[in-house]
Amino acid sequence: MIARGPLLAGLTIASAVAVLAGQEPPQQTFRAGTDVVMVDVSVRDGRQIVTGLTAADFVLTDNGVRQQIENVEATSVPIDVTLVVDVSGNPGMAWRTRANASAIEASVQREVSQVAAILRPVDRLRLVTIDRYIRQVWPFLPVNALPPVRGLEMDGLAATYDALAAVLLHPVAPARRHVVIARTKGVDTISAVRSGALGAIAQRSDARFHLVLMEEALTTDEEARRWQCVQLGQCWPTVRSWIPHKTLMIDSGEFHKITTDGFLIKAGVEATGGAWHQAAGLSVPSLTGTFKATFDDFRSSYMLRYTPQGVARGGWHTIKVTVPERRSLEVNARRGYGVEEVIPPAPAPVPAPNARLRALPEFIAAFERGALGQVQDSLRRHAAPLLLLKDFEEEGNPWPGSPRLEAAFVLALCEPLVYSTRSADRDGALAFLNRYWPLVRHPLDPDDFEAEWAYAALTMLQGVIRPAMTEPFIERVRERFPNDPRFLLLRAINSEQRSLPGTRLTIYEAPGAPRPEIAEVVRQQYLEAIQFPAIAAEARIRLSWMLYRAGHPEEARSQLMQAGASPLPDVELRYLQQLFLGHVMAATGDQDQSIAAYRAAAAILPAAQSPRVGLMNALLLRGERAEAESLAEFIQTTRAQSQDPWWTYWQGQYRMHPQAMQRLLEMAK
Amino acid sequence: MKARTVALVCVAAVVTTLPAGRSRAQEQLPTFRSMANAVAVDVSVRDNKRKSVTGLRAGDFEIYDNGVKQDVAEVSYGRLPIDVTVALDISFSVTGILLERLRSGVVTLMRDLGREDRLRLMLFNSRVARVVDFTTDEKKVEAAIKGAIAGGGTGLFDSISVALVSTAPRDRRQLVVVFTDGNDSTSTTQPATLTNVALRTRAAVAMVLPGNGPIVVTGSTSAQQVFTSLKMSLTPQPYDGFFQSLASATGGSVVRTNASSDLNAVFKQILEEFRSAYVLLYDVKGVERGYHELEVKVKRDGVNVTARRGYWN
Secondary structure (H helix, E strand, O other), X not given: OOOOHHHOOOOOEOOHHHHHHOOXXXXXXXXXXXXXXXXXXXXXXXXXXXXXXXXXXXXXEEOXXXXXXXXXXXXXXXXXXXXXXXXXXXXXXXXXXOOOHHHHHHHHXXXXXXXXXXXOOOOEEEEEEEXXXXXXXXXXXXXXXXXXXXXXXXXXXXXXXXXXXXXXXXXXXXXXXXXXEEEEXXXXXXXXXXXXXXXXXXXHOOOXXXXXXXXXXXXXXXXXXXXXXXXXXXXXXXXXXXXXXXXXXXXXXXXXXXXXXXXXXXXXXXXXXXXXXXXXXXXXXXXXXXXXXXXXXXXXXXXXXXXXXXXXOOEEEEEEEEOOOOOOOEEEEOOEEEEOOOOOOOOOXXXXXXXXXXXXXXXXXXXXXXXXXXXXXXXXXXXXXXXXXXXXXXXXXXOOOOHHHHHHHHHHHHHHHHOOOOHHHHHHHHHHHHHHHHHHOXXXXXXXXXXXXXXXXXXXXXXXXXXXXXXXXXHHHHHHOOOOHHHHHHHHHHHHHHOOOOOOOOOOHHXXXXXXXXXXXXXXXXXXXXXXXXXXXXXXXXXXXXXXXXXXXXXXXXXXXXXXXXXXXXXXXXXXXXXXXXXXXXXXXXXXXXXXXXXHHHHHOOOOOHHHHHHHHHHHHOOOHHHHHHHHHHHHHOOOOOOOHHHHHHHHHHXXXXXXXXXXXXXXX | OOOHHHOOOOOEOOOOOOOOOOOHHHHOOOOOOOOOOEEEEEEEEEEOOOOEOOOOOHHHEEEEEOOEEEOEEXXXXXOOOEEEEEEEXXXXXXXXXXXXXXXXXXXXXXXXXXXXXXXXEEEEOOOEEEEEEEEOOHHHHHHHHHOOOOOXXXXXXXXXXXXXXXXXXXXXXXXXXXXXXXXXXXOOOOHHHHHHHHHXXXXXXXXXXXXXXXXOOOOOOOHHHHHHHXXXXXXXXXXXXXXXXXXXHHOOEEEEEOOOOOHHHHHHHHHHHHHOOXXXXXXXXXXXXXXXXXXXXXXXXXXXXXXXXXXXX
């Protein structure tokens, strides 16, 4: 997760990402601009779950200060379940024998299926195993899409604490709840994380954490070892040559008392609102049994939301939830949350409107003021934009209440990097975009802001003319927005960029002619785009140029005529249509029409060079030397510096990037 | 051209009289007799060691215009003044040290010009701009190159075309020297069109390009740079054949350079080869209007003859 700066509260604070992604989510409402705390609460009357409570029934204190509960919801929030299964050191038998992998996999498969059967379609399940390495067998997946359990690594040393810490640190998707159910022998041999740290991590985790101890396996293990040692004189497992050092959560004696390590971890577990599950009398906890009870709790639990008032923002917050009118009820909620203490940086001096910006705070201040041009110009001239990006990533969102502004700023920061000639800059920016992209996604359904952000990002990437680099991003966006024609046009242009040889842009004849197999793909994609009126004209004009390059000037002319059949409001498209018509008419031998088209293009953009050069050549070849010489003189002496859209033709929709950024800023406001 | 009586077309033109008030040196310029359909052709004659062969007279040449033998009326050697147009590629790929070497090369070229010769400077990336018109002022040219900021795409073909079509005095020989990396990204002029333009204009085109020869890396450099140079050198340029053909069609040349090339010497060589050429004048007879293919022969053994391949009338 990208560092969220002031919102790195862990626990259940609605992050900036949630606000970013869900301005108007259909199921939940997240407050923008301030920290919102969400607390899961389950209420039981003996063994009976109590339902039907409202906000007025609860009293919630944060560090002893009573808080206003803004909202209570029940059952609607989807759940992410992480199952953690300890398969280290032969989980099924004593460790002196080799593990039976297929039997263990079958056993894990059974348990997974049982858990999956309880979950709802909106819930997701993730499977993680503990061994020498922590292995995520699969990420969060809907229950109807779970692959079979295969290829588990097992029978090694136990990285139990590391695995649990990694699982608990996993960021929770906005608007979902996370429950971790881990089953372990409680033995750890090689972790870097110590028990105290694991307890502290649990306390600050967003997940509700349940730990199930495999006492039977531990006992079997221990008895086998003793028997070997006493009866056979072999004080190490028969197939191992040594016994590793280990720490234990419960001791290996008859009563499995909790060790000091265990107490530290147990405190963390209970702080999450979860529980430590050990045998009690004849009742031995199982993974599925524990999950079933937990899920019942979850399914019928309440989610209380409040905005902390009257308490210091940073530091540890102890939460207490009660139902005062019915004191006999058992209320189970997490016991607190931590908020990273943030000392706000001194405000950056406001840079002068035309000053060249250098440090990140200056860029932030200028961007906040709406000086996009100044930010972009300074970034393009910055000596080390990658360092700026790294600073930004480390320091987190400068506008915690405006994640959309942050999202727009991210694109401005990345632009000079993706256009850099240094591969390290490009790679750094792309890796960052890959990490950041999911944060802009609406958690439930794609929304307008995500579409605009994706469009701005893709128009930026297309201008680099590295189609292989851009393609995965386009495909990802097309999956999210299959009905948005803009992405169809972006895809067709990207494919056409692939027809250009290497990184060299050669335009004409053999070096530049598209390869037939690519040309056909491009043609089909443009034809698909032509079906959408909003982009049909540009698709036709681009298709015509591809046809011309491929040696089909007659077809190109037909497409150009159709593109110009209706008025083109976009001046650049009007210009390109006439310029291409000039070339195409010349190729079909119609000199008069070619000259007329060049003149029309020059009239549309008087300072553009290309139609004047085309006209100069055409006039000279027709024998009108005087006018050709006059044009040559004009071309080389004019001081007009306006951009010629032909020069940026191969950068595709990059021409739309400035407008896309402006729209994004408007939406961010 | 409508009337053959003014058919100077794309080759060096006839000068019948000189304007009044010129300097003494100018008064010594050769004059050609007035002819109805005069054509002037630059011809370079070199021996096997590429040394210029001098002392030839009209009778030593045979010239065929569309296969019809013509009578050479007059011959001039190294006496007509020269206008050199230098077109420098200042696109993204030409920066830093290279730009500095170019500045030095062009200034050296200026110093080698004759008293009546002039230089015009054009800089191009996507846009082509004449920054100094024909001049003999070396400082003006030097300052213009120093002030150049590299960047942008490359409109190579457009720039050559503009340079060729630009008005040039008809009483002077025209040479266009193009320094470029050989890539084109933004031109609207196609190679075929450029060839047609070259055949309808007068100048000889000399191209200075990155070479295909063995790599010589000078100074301290990283392995990465060596690799890049090597790759660049071994990769055939997409328009290699075209540049050769354009140069030959105009009676010009293609010179390849590498990282260690002395650009001063390169520019000097181009100028010397152009200067040491004969200008043959003939009154074209027995051929129709349109494209004229030229063939020039010298009645001597062991010499190489270079001339433009043809012209349009």
